[in-house]
Amino acid sequence: MPPSASIESAPSSSERTSGVSRLSLSGDQDGRPLPLRTIALGAIGSVLLLFGSLGAGGILLSDPILGDGPLSALRYGHGRYIAMTVLYLGFALLVWAWIRLGRGVLAHLVEARGVLWATGAWLAPMLIAPPLFTRDVYSYLGQGLLALHGMDPYDVGPAMLTGTIPENVHLTWQTTPAPYGPLFIGIAKGVILLSGHSIIANIIAMRLVLLSGLVLLICSLPGLVRHLGGRLPVALWLVAASPMTVVQLVGGPHNDMLMIGMLAAGTLLVLDGRHAGGIAMASAAMAIKATAGLALPFLVWIWASHLEGSLWRRFLHALVPALSVFALVFGGCTVLAKVGLGWLSALSAPGIIVNYLSAPTALGQAVHALASAFGPISIWPFVGTTRLLGSLLLVGILIWNWWQARDGGSEAVRRAAIVLCCGALLSPVLLPWYLSWGLAMGAAFAWTSRGLSYVVGGSIVVILAYYPDGEQAMYNTPFMAVVVAAALLGAASLERFDPLGLRDPMRDLLRPAQRER
Template structure:
């Protein structure tokens, strides 16, 4: 037998996990090729198909649908038909989460390898390619901003509501007059999609999904190298980012441009770790030209580059930072020239701040203080929310500065701290949307994970998806639904660690499952 590695106690492992499996997880051993988890794949595929069916009535459907506005299927868009479609969506999501947890247990027990996870991800993602936008309407804003650019208007000055037509009428009212908060590269991409699909909104959504799916392909392709550098396990990393309900429902089902951003970020980071520093920083700069969040990682990549040079710390930093800034300037400038837009995206970054919800810790703090004060005096909520967001911005700046300085020796630690900063950037932003969780996971998935930490990711993923209705409106103030969501999140997290977290079955002796057993 291999030597015992005391890095995880027995209660950290799912019931049925063999001792040698736990040891191999701790030491990063190679997973054996077991049989494919076909029943689990089928379970998740059924859930995904139900999500697809329900989306046509309950998700971000078109104001005027050329397919469903007439005929017998139109019933699912209104009244009891829409209620039924909503129930189908939640049932499908439940089956998908159940399958994901079953798959995760197999991954942790070394009974499911990378090919099993990839098979599951492909089966679960495929129905989402033609679904109506799930739990969001953002894709219509993307198309509207692309249409603005195509018509010669500056999307950083005007909102889609400036124009008329089938694309604009489907943009959420909140974003009708809001400038685009996205980078120039993404505006160019959206412009190209609208150029290809014209006013056909259904085709526009599908083509946008396919373009953004390139980001997921890039992320999956980068994971073997990232795992090699950062010390994680490839099946775990794939399970976290490729088969996750957050990916299926939000990144692909949405879809969201975060998917393209994190894919470019992952490949760029791998290039830097492999010693191709300039190419990696160029690609991460282009990821920032999709969504500004990727820029948080650039200072950490400079430390990785500097750690491979000679001289004192200040000398090494300057020798890496100067060419790094030059590469960034050329890459970002090229994206602006290609998209034919200027720097107006910088002030537009504040646009998501229009959304006020307690998923953002600073915003939630301001709301909580306002609720307490309003028990005694009638006051406006805005100053409290703004004060909370100011505190959050200061805390985030301190976290970024501290983590960056602690990363000055480069190596794996720099990337671990970059992942922490991405998570902090999501949680401490003035506005937090569910898919922001994917920012930190994109890099963090390649690090070593304990099962208990993974259970927190599972619970958070479930809770964040259920924080919105299938049509993209906030559900966070529907307190009965919030209670159900929290209960589902806790149960899901515990289910990764325990076969029967509710104790519904008779207790039995633990079953020892050989590594690689079916």
């Protein structure tokens, strides 16, 4: 979570000679140089991700581009291993560039415009790449296609249909009802209507629509930083240029990107005193994905803090119009999408996945492993119990933080970010992109460099806990050992230029003498 105070400082002389200051070549509008070499490094990584994804990503079962041509060799045997190698190399370069950029941001050498240039360069190749580290976009399209054919996506799964879209939906979700809100089902229908029958066009169109969420988030960050006390370059580095955004939210793509953008915009509107518009935007975010509903009660406190009177009088005067706005927006989305409220019962659908990234699930797995020593026994009673306890704990955390946020202002936003983080960590299943929920709300606060290093390490681990085709990698113990080591190195590298001590310490000491000659 965002720390309460920042310890960022200007670069020391040792940092300047260690290479942090040599990030740039050309000028920025505020006098700061653009980090061209770092931008280029990440762009190369992103292009390699694009090429590797043609064989190792969430590719189509029958691909009209790869087909039977030369590129089809990337899909099988040694060709696929080469594609995976290229993809992981690209990811490593992207992470390396992100860390270099972060050093420049922390040293006050790179400003917001430099981070935005990096974001654009790194995102561009992802717009045309096959889905990366997931196949969820096929589910999105399948659910939209169901609605387009007059079927209820909250009652049946894409397996009810035939054709290219449903056949590419992951087996886990073939018969699973949609757990997304009515606004997103309407968007999915619109994407298919506008982009026609080409599934590749559908994927690119879905990316572009979801990318509007990132645009909303970026546009909201200057105002959020003004209210919450952070630094705009740091906030942009955290949620716009990060591998979580480039690889997961855009490369995926995932509808969480649209949800967090709308939620950030709604939060800013409420902080600025445009309460009804803010609640409307946050309600629309919940109509994309229910997670946004965790933040809505905190926005009511912010509205109440702008009113006069006693605490409960202010709260009621904010709550009644807030509920009215919510009912109008959410009800309107439901009517326009021509669906019901069946998605609420489908919210548990991701729970069919069992992995140890979720704290409650990991505890249930551990207890089950101990009990299995006495004989074979089903895992579900254990996992079900610990997940229930995790849900109860989340409710307690939500209520306590909501009450602590009663003074509104930045504290209410901070508490909302905490709850969103806990909502991800305590959910029955933790998927990598869930971590973007809390970061989107908390990025505009002041961060310590240590806190940011935790984000770097955590991002590397959760992204690589899945293979590029979307299957789980976390039970591949040797692979995950390498991932954890890389995450620790990445986290340390943000604060230290040479965490392994590989650089010759005499190199920097000799440079002044060499220059004098």
